[in-house]
Amino acid sequence: MKRSTTLAAALGLAAVFAAPLANAQEIILKVAHFWPSTALSHQKVLLPWCDKIAQESANRLKCQIYPAMQLGGTPPQLIQQAADGVADIVWTLPGYTAGRFPSVEVFELPFMSRSAESSSRALWEYAEQFAQKDFAMVKPLAFHVHDNGYVHGKKPINTMADFRGTKMRAPTRLTNKMLAAFGAAPVAMPLPAVTESMSKGVIDGYVLPWEVIPTVKLHELTKFHSETDPAEPALYTAVFTIAMNKAKYNSLPDDLKKVIDANSGADFSAMIGKVWDESAPAARQHAVDRGNVFNTIPASELASWRKVGDTLAAEWVQEMNGKGYPGQDMLDSAKRLIEQHSK
Incomplete structure (x- = not known):
């Protein structure tokens, strides 16, 4: 009996010391x-x-x-x-x-x-x-x-009309809808596929922020970069x-x-x-160093682009309402929070 008690005590003591070791794993x-x-x-x-x-x-x-x-x-x-x-x-x-x-x-x-x-x-x-x-x-x-998204491609984009007839890559459903509304043929694909698609002519251009472009060497395959008026909200993110x-x-x-x-x-x-x-300025510098061509789309031209954005936002609200989400409340809250944290 005494031996059993001693063994039980020893096992119990071992468990006590083992617990911190297990927790420290x-x-x-x-x-x-x-x-x-x-x-x-x-x-x-x-x-x-x-x-x-x-x-x-x-x-x-x-x-x-x-x-x-x-x-x-x-x-x-x-x-x-x-x-x-x-x-x-x-x-x-x-x-x-x-x-x-x-x-x-x-x-x-x-x-x-x-x-x-x-x-x-x-x-x-x-x-x-x-x-x-x-x-x-x-x-x-x-x-x-990500940082502000811009338009990059094999030909210059100065006006909305310049999108017509181009095959443009975008990352998400709404950016594809945006490009289609601008007149481009949107091509959906993840980032790792964009470089090869540009090289092989599958696409004529893409929308991306500056940060990632040198990482996948797209500045080496792209001649023209269209940035938007910095006083305006970003084209997309x-x-x-x-x-x-x-x-x-x-x-x-x-x-x-x-x-x-x-x-x-x-x-x-x-x-x-x-x-x-x-990260954006240093990433952009890679394209500058290659002698690529830059242009800034002014607010006067962006006014018509923003009308497209307003239409897409209204369509999104209706779509969300149809799925049981409070679409307008979601849009209003997003805008309010962005404004609140942008001050």
Whole structure:
């Protein structure tokens, strides 16, 4: 009896000492995205973020990053990879799966954003109110937009009429609708396919922000760049999310959940947007150095473009109403939050 009691006590003591060891176990987070490892997103956002959560968790949380779709699949499949646990965290565009995340599309309407930083903070606050249902299968860590988007191509775009007869790539459903309304033939494709498509003549041009263009060497295949009057809102932007597998997050001990939470949300989203904004001048310089041709579309010409944007916004509201969303409230809230954070 005494021997059994002693053995039980020893086992109990071992369990007590084992508990801290189990809690201190290193957790590796599989982080997947579609950019190359040289991209701004990888170098200036993901690597510092991973270093920060490692430091704040005493190295109990670490990242294994898989750039350029190294876990397999295609960019439109990333969000499902997060939901299914193929990856623990992904960074992608909800718009790559057209129609699946309609609540955040409003930020992709023409002439909404003035800067990536302010719009990204607005987007996080907006998503907390209107996007919970759409993203219920994952745990969003950030929502953000990229720096102001412009038109780039093999021929100059000075007026809306110049779009006629061109095949133009766009990243999302609403940017494709915008280009079609301008008179172009829109071609939907993820970013990694754009360089080859330009090289082979599949497309005549594309809409993109400056940040990503040198990363995929598009400035080497593009002669003309049409920027919009800087006093006007951006022609377009696109919505991104960094999202985590819910089961993975829920499996973390409370103190590690707090580390993730402290490095998620409005401030993280705005920080990503700021990185994009600050990257634009240096990225643009690559095209300047090649001797590419630039023009600025003035506000007088953009007035007719903005009418197209107003029409698309009204159509979007009606479409959302038909799907059971409060379309006008969503549009008004997005505009209000962008204005509020742009001051």
